[in-house]
Amino acid sequence: xxxxxxxxxxxxxxxxxxxxxxxxxxxxxxxxxxxxxxxxxxxxxxxxxxxxxxxxxxxxxxxxxxxxxxxxxxxxxxxxxxxxxxxxxxxxxxxxxxxxxxxxxxxxxxxxxxxxxxxxxxxxxxxxxxxxxxxxxxxxxxxxxxxxxxxxxxxxxxxxxxxxxxxxxxxxxxxxxxxxxxxxxxxxxxxxxxxxxxxxxxxxxxxxxxxxxxxxxxxxxxxxxxxxxxxxxxxxxxxxxxxxxxxxxxxxxxxxxxxxxxxxxxxxxxxxxxxxxxxxxxxxxxxxxxxxxxxxxxxxxxxx
Amino acid sequence: xxxxxxxxxxxxxxxxxxxxxxxxxxxxxxxxxxxxxxxxxxxxxxxxxxxxxxxxxxxxxxxxxxxxxxxxxxxxxxxxxxxxxxxxxxxxxxxxxxxxxxxxxxxxxxxxxxxxxxxxxxxxxxxxxxxxxxxxxxxxxxxxxxxxxxxxxxxxxxxxxxxxxxxxxxxxxxxxxxxxxxxxxxxxxxxxxxxxxxxxxxxxxxxxxxxxxxxxxxxxxxxxxxxxxxxxxxxxxxxxxxxxxxxxxxxxxxxxxxxxxxxxxxxxxxxxxxxxxxxxxxxxxxxxxxxxxxxxxxxxxxxxxxxxxxxxxxxxxxxxxxxxxxxxxxxxxxxxxxxxxxxxxxxxxxxxxxxxxxxxxxxxxxxxxxxxxxxxxxxxxxxxxxxxxxxxxxxxxxxxxxxxxxxxxxxxxxxxxxxxxxxxxxxxxxxxxxxxxxxxxxxxxxxxxxxxxxxxxxxxxxxxxxxxxxxxxxxxxxxxxxxxxxxxxxxxxxxxxxxxxxxxxxxxxxxxxxxxxxxxxxxxxxxxxxxxxxxxxxxxxxxxx
Numbered sequence: 001x002x003x004x005x006x007x008x009x010x011x012x013x014x015x016x017x018x019x020x021x022x023x024x025x026x027x028x029x030x031x032x033x034x035x036x037x038x039x040x041x042x043x044x045x046x047x048x049x050x051x052x053x054x055x056x057x058x059x060x061x062x063x064x065x066x067x068x069x070x071x072x073x074x075x076x077x078x079x080x081x082x083x084x085x086x087x088x089x090x091x092x093x094x095x096x097x098x099x100x101x102x103x104x105x106x107x108x109x110x111x112x113x114x115x116x117x118x119x120x121x122x123x124x125x126x127x128x129x130x131x132x133x134x135x136x137x138x139x140x141x142x143x144x145x146x147x148x149x150x151x152x153x154x155x156x157x158x159x160x161x162x163x164x165x166x167x168x169x170x171x172x173x174x175x176x177x178x179x180x181x182x183x184x185x186x187x188x189x190x191x192x193x194x195x196x197x198x199x200x201x202x203x204x205x206x207x208x209x210x211x212x213x214x215x216x217x218x219x220x221x222x223x224x225x226x227x228x229x230x231x232x233x234x235x236x237x238x239x240x241x242x243x244x245x246x247x248x249x250x251x252x253x254x255x256x257x258x259x260x261x262x263x264x265x266x267x268x269x270x271x272x273x274x275x276x277x278x279x280x281x282x283x284x285x286x287x288x289x290x291x292x293x294x295x296x297x298x299x300x301x302x303x304x
Numbered sequence: 305x306x307x308x309x310x311x312x313x314x315x316x317x318x319x320x321x322x323x324x325x326x327x328x329x330x331x332x333x334x335x336x337x338x339x340x341x342x343x344x345x346x347x348x349x350x351x352x353x354x355x356x357x358x359x360x361x362x363x364x365x366x367x368x369x370x371x372x373x374x375x376x377x378x379x380x381x382x383x384x385x386x387x388x389x390x391x392x393x394x395x396x397x398x399x400x401x402x403x404x405x406x407x408x409x410x411x412x413x414x415x416x417x418x419x420x421x422x423x424x425x426x427x428x429x430x431x432x433x434x435x436x437x438x439x440x441x442x443x444x445x446x447x448x449x450x451x452x453x454x455x456x457x458x459x460x461x462x463x464x465x466x467x468x469x470x471x472x473x474x475x476x477x478x479x480x481x482x483x484x485x486x487x488x489x490x491x492x493x494x495x496x497x498x499x500x501x502x503x504x505x506x507x508x509x510x511x512x513x514x515x516x517x518x519x520x521x522x523x524x525x526x527x528x529x530x531x532x533x534x535x536x537x538x539x540x541x542x543x544x545x546x547x548x549x550x551x552x553x554x555x556x557x558x559x560x561x562x563x564x565x566x567x568x569x570x571x572x573x574x575x576x577x578x579x580x581x582x583x584x585x586x587x588x589x590x591x592x593x594x595x596x597x598x599x600x601x602x603x604x605x606x607x608x609x610x611x612x613x614x615x616x617x618x619x620x621x622x623x624x625x626x627x628x629x630x631x632x633x634x635x636x637x638x639x640x641x642x643x644x645x646x647x648x649x650x651x652x653x654x655x656x657x658x659x660x661x662x663x664x665x666x667x668x669x670x671x672x673x674x675x676x677x678x679x680x681x682x683x684x685x686x687x688x689x690x691x692x693x694x695x696x697x698x699x700x701x702x703x704x705x706x707x708x709x710x711x712x713x714x715x716x717x718x719x720x721x722x723x724x725x726x727x728x729x730x731x732x733x734x735x736x737x738x739x740x741x742x743x744x745x746x747x748x749x750x751x752x753x754x755x756x757x758x759x760x761x762x763x764x765x766x767x768x769x770x771x772x773x774x775x776x777x778x779x780x781x782x783x784x785x786x787x788x789x790x791x792x793x794x795x796x797x798x799x800x801x802x803x804x805x806x807x808x809x810x811x812x813x814x815x816x817x818x819x820x821x822x823x824x825x826x827x828x829x830x831x832x833x834x835x836x837x838x839x840x841x842x843x844x845x846x847x848x849x
Contacts, residue, residue, distance in 0.1 A: 109727035109744065113698075113776040117759040130778060132724045166699060167724040167778050185760050204727070206748060208776075209756040239770045241761040265770040269650045 002032050002092045004039075004082055009062055015102045017135060018200050019071045024099055027062045028082065034090055036061065040083045043067070046076040069103045073200050076101060105200035107134040110190055111170060118211040118242040119179040127208070129157070130164050130172035131192045137199055139171040145191045146175055154178070154188070179212045186212045211242035216256035219283045224251045224266055224273070227289040236268040236290070240278065266290060345523070347532065347545035351377040351512070353844045354533055354546035355553055356519045356589055359387020360495075360830050361819025362553030363502035364447075364837030365844070366511045367454060369551075372845035376511045377544055379535055381518035381588075386499035387555050388579045388820075389830060390487055391629055394494025396451070396458070397466065397831040399473035400444030403452070408462045412471050417441035421827065426468035427610030433602050433824035439800045440825060440835050447835040451477075454505035456498050467611075467828070487582050487637050491630045498830060517542070522550060522592045522815065530596070530814035549814050549844030552804070553837060554589030556792020556820030558613075563587040565688075567606040567794065570679040572689030574737035575614070578626035578790040581640035585792060589821040593796050596815070597806040601797030601823035609672035611828050612790045616670050619645025620654075620695045621714035621783035626790060633712045643715035646707045646783060652772040653701035655754050656785055658682055659691030661730055661742035662750050666768040678787050684739075692737045695785035696729075696751065699777045709781055719784035726751055729780045737786075751775050795823040802840030814847075816840040 009025035016022050030036055043051040043065065056064040070076055081096040114128040129146070131139050139159050146155040155177040164170045180186050187209045194201035224236045224247050232251025238244065240262035245253040259280050266273035266288050273290035352374035355366045363385065366378045384390070399405060401412040418441035423429045429437075451458075457478040464472035480496035483489040487496075507513065516538055523532040523543065532545040557563045559577035564587075577585055590600070606613060612627075619625030622643035631641035648654075651668040656678075658664050665677035679690040702709050714720035718736065723729035727744030734741075755774040757763045763771050796817045797805040804815040818836040825832050 107727075109725035109748075111725045111776070111778045111780075113774075113778065115755075115774065115776060117774075130724070132728060134728065164724075164778055170724040170778055185756055187756075206727075207752055209752070209759050211759040211761075237772055239761055239772070242759060243761075267652070267770065267772060 002030050002034060002090045004036070004085075004092050004095050005029050005031060006080075006082065006095055006097045008097075012099055012101055015104055016069050017106050018069060018073055018103045019135070020069045020103075022067055022069065022101075024065045024067060024080065025062060026065065026080070026097070029061045030087070030090075030092060032090065034088045034092070036085065036087050036092065039085055039087075041065070042081050042083070044079040044081065046070055046078065051078070067099075069101070071199050073103050073105050076103060105194075105202040106137065108132060108139075108192055108194045108201050108204045109134070110192060110204055110206040111164075111172075112190055112206060112208045115208055115210060117209075117244075118213040120215050121179055121183060121212055122181050124176050124178045125210070126174055126176040128164075128172055128174055129190055130167070130170040131159055131194075131204075132167070132170045133194075133197075133201055135199065136169035137197060137201070138169070139194075139197070142171070142196065143193065144173065144175075145193075146177060147189045147191060148180070149187055179210065183212055183214055185209050213242055214258045217258045218256070218280050220255045220257055220278065220280060221283075221285040222247070222253045222255070222264070222266070223285070223287045224253070224268075225287060225289050226271070227291050233268060233271060233290055236266050236271070236273075239265040239267070264288070345532075346543060348542040349377060350545035350547065351375040352546070352548040352847070353377075353551065353841070354379065354544050354549075355551045355841070356533060357381075357387060357553035357555060357819070357821075358385040358503070358513055358515075359553060359555055359583070359819065359833070360389035360392075360499060360502075361822075361833035361837035361840075362387070362551070363499060363506055364450070364834045365551045365553055365816075365818055365841035366513075367502060367506050367509060368450070368838045368841030369845040370506070370509045370511050372842055374548060374845035378506070378511055378513045379517040379519060379533070379544065380513065380515050382583065383516055384485075384487075385503045385513065385515070386496065386583075388583045388585070389495045389499040389833070391493055391579045391582055392495025392498070392830060393492055393628065394477035394479065394496075394498055395463070395474050395829055396448075396477060396498070396834070397464075397469070397474050397827065397829055398444045398448045398835075399469065399471065400441065400448075402445045402448035404448070404458060404460060404475055405462070405471075405473070407460070408472070410462060410472050412473065414441045414444060416471065417444050417469075417473075420468045420470050421825075423468050427608050428826055428828070429468040431602055431604040431608055432826055435800050436798075436824040436836075439839060440827075440832060443835045443839065444831075447831065447838060450838055451498070451501075451834060455501040457501070459494075483634075484636075488629055488631050488635055490632050490634070491628055493629070495830065519554070519588060519592060522596060524596055524812075524814075528813065530812060546814065548847035549816055551802070551837075551840045551844050552589035552593055552796065552815070552817040552821050553819050553840070554586075554821050555583065556585040556795065557587030557590055558789040558792050559585040560587040563590065564789070566600075567603055569688050570690070571614075571789065572686075574689055574692055574786055576624050576786070576788050578615075578624065578629065578788050580624050581637055585820070587821075589817065590796055593804050593812070593815060593817065596812055597808070598804045598812060598815075599797040599807040599809075600794060601805075602826070603794045603823065605793040605823070605826035608793070608826070611793065611826065613793055614672075614675050614787050614789050616674070617645070617785050617788050619647055620785045621646045621709065621720040621781075623715060623719050623784065624788065625784070626788045638712070642717065643711060643719065644713050646705065646709060646713055648695075649705060653705055654695040654697040654783075654785075655751070655775065656693050657696055657742070657747065657750055658693060659686075659738055659740070659742070661747040663754065663766060664690075666763065666766045668768060675787055686739065691739070692735055692784065693786045694733060694742075695781075695783045696726075696747070696775060697781050697783070698775045699779055701773065701775070702781065704773070709783075714783065721782045722779050724778050724780075726780050729782055733782050735784070791828055792820040793826040795821045798822055798824065800839075801843040802836060803843065816844045
């Protein structure tokens with residue numbers, strides 16, 4: 001009677017996500033050098049039930065067995081058994097190899113976008129929130145919450161049925177809620193518990209911020225022109241601290257803002273506009289003349 | 305200075321004894337150790353002058369030596385000529401009052417060129433060897449005329465003043481008309497017009513150009529004159545005799561990690577070399593000459609923190625995203641380049657994160673302060689170099705830049721990633737130089753914090769001037785944006801005649817250098833390559849005693 005040596009060609013992962021497929025690579029040999037031929041192999045799963053397998057021959061007495069992890073989180077064990085076998089005139093003993101691993105829930109992650117800023121104190125606003133399963137599971141209808149800094153839920157919703165365009169499985173919804181009555185940078189967190197899913201998922205959270213500003217009193221109109229031609233410059237970005245706007249095709253942008261002194265920045269690639277300070281005491285209109293900056297020739301890479 | 309330098313060749317050494325170092329791969333029978341008798345070296349080919357490298361300086365040297373009556377063999381390791389000149393923008397910075405300058409009424413002189421390029425207040429001029437600058441200045445008009453005489457055409461539009469120059473001196477060559485012979489067509493690779501014209505002229509004048517011939521070592525009489533080179537080629541190993549001189553025109557060193565770290569130990573392997581995958585800057589000429597005792601020179605130029613020794617990538621999401629150099633899908637090298645990269649027009653559209661997923665500097669800055677921050681120590685076991693830099697941006701940024709972030713524009717095999725969320729994006733980032741996964745939580749927090757700066761209008765961490773756009777709209781992207789190395793600004797020490805000088809200050813007889821392999825003059829671009837190529841070619845043709 002010959003024995004059979006069974007060894008793993010490479011370690012089995014200690015942990016895989018629930019429901020994940022994994023491969024066990026084995027090397028099976030007879031110490032006496034017998035060719036074991038078609039060695040009968042069977043697998044018993046974590047539920048003690050036989051598992052249907054289709055072993056793939058590998059290199060030199062090796063084979064690969066594809067298995068699937070259970071959909072339950074926890075420790076799981078398989079037994080890969082080789083039955084007694086007659087080969088090259090010799091009887092070979094049966095043997096078994098235990099396989100153990102843990103399963104973990106699928107991860108989830110969030111995206112938060114279309115976040116307006118600034119928002120006037122106390123006013124309601126809307127944001128988009130999307131959640132994603134690392135296994136691209138459908139998350140439609142699942143609950144999502146927005147919490148303020150104190151941990152109070154300020155908005156609740158359920159994810160829609162269609163992934164956000166351009167993503168593989170980012171299920172999303174739109175929520176609206178009110179800004180606080182306090183000026184400054186406000187933070188919220190978003191919580192996705194990932195409960196009630198067929199496959200276990202771990203919940204997640206993320207955060208986002210908005211500049212909360214006082215109610216505007218006046219209107220600042222900024223007109224951006226090209227200095228030499230006086231042609232209007234469209235799509236120039238206007239920034240005054242937390243306040244922001246972009247010029248329209250006529251080169252105009254309007255910003256509603258309270259009294260105060262602000263540093264104005266005008267930004268557009270290909271132009272250079274000087275920064276300036278703007279005092280807002282009432283409705284104000286200013287002109288900004290931007291100078292065309294010739295496109296940088298990247299080959300003219302000189303620096304003094 | 306040169307008159308004081310001794311000439312080893314004049315010493316009473318035996319011309320029958322040879323020294324060849326670093327001759328791996330060379331015909332063993334021919335180079336069987338030090339001190340073999342002259343008769344035992346089998347020369348497979350012979351010429352008066354042998355030029356190593358057929359780039360800008362090598363072609364200029366070969367033509368000039370040929371014009372002086374020497375027979376010339378040019379060996380080039382690449383499958384085609386041109387070196388980095390093939391991919392250059394073709395900006396030739398020659399002055400002195402040449403014909404095109406005169407045509408545009410630009411007053412200039414050799415003296416003015418010299419004064420400009422030894423300016424103490426210019427970082428690109430301060431550290432140069434003024435003996436060499438004097439030669440450069442005096443040869444400017446002749447170099448311009450040389451190019452014209454050899455068929456090079458210029459766009460008649462002066463540019464400048466640039467760098468240390470006080471008058472306009474830059475004129476751009478006309479791009480080579482056959483797109484199949486320009487390896488990065490469609491992107492203003494006007495240098496192709498310079499090297500192709502010089503190649504044409506060189507061949508017409510009888511220069512024998514041997515492609516895919518890689519110099520393995522320089523053959524020298526025992527402690528004496530350089531008399532040839534050993535070469536590896538697809539057809540076998542060759543020894544090529546140089547009766548009058550060998551000219552090193554092998555290009556620079558910025559692709560050679562070990563060599564470049566001589567000057568800046570931070571420049572570890574993650575920093576790629578511009579002009580790859582066409583022209584490798586392997587320091588081969590420098591190393592072969594240093595095997596014979598050659599010295600480096602004016603090494604401060606390499607680390608003067610000016611010019612284009614290192615630059616932002618400009619094209620992100622591909623391995624070699626230098627400046628305006630793009631390998632389009634029609635390029636014969638596209639299968640190696642793998643992607644065109646995404647051309648950045650506005651650095652406000654992204655943040656840069658390090659190998660840990662954290663911002664490290666103001667993204668719109670392109671100064672050496674940015675590069676210092678990119679190469680900073682970030683904890684962990686990697687002590688030198690800063691590791692990969694990744695540009696992180698969102699769908700809105702891609703729309704603003706009008707990018708289509710898919711192949712062939714990006715290389716998903718290690719240089720570009722996308723995901724539905726930032727937390728999923730971070731661990732996807734895998735690259736040979738990314739030694740550990742980026743934490744999704746860290747990247748998410750990096751972006752959340754940056755977005756708060758956009759909301760408030762102030763970057764409290766790195767003073768990015770008015771951070772403009774949040775990174776929030778899915779999908780999200782990570783693109784390779786690690787700074788890339790370009791200019792070689794130091795190299796071998798040479799006399800004003802281009803003769804290589806050893807560490808004791810003595811000329812190595814029969815050995816010359818030019819171009820990026822030559823140290824002492826840190827001007828960016830083609831002009832110094834043409835000029836010192838001519839100088840070396842002219843003097844090599846005369847031969848050394």
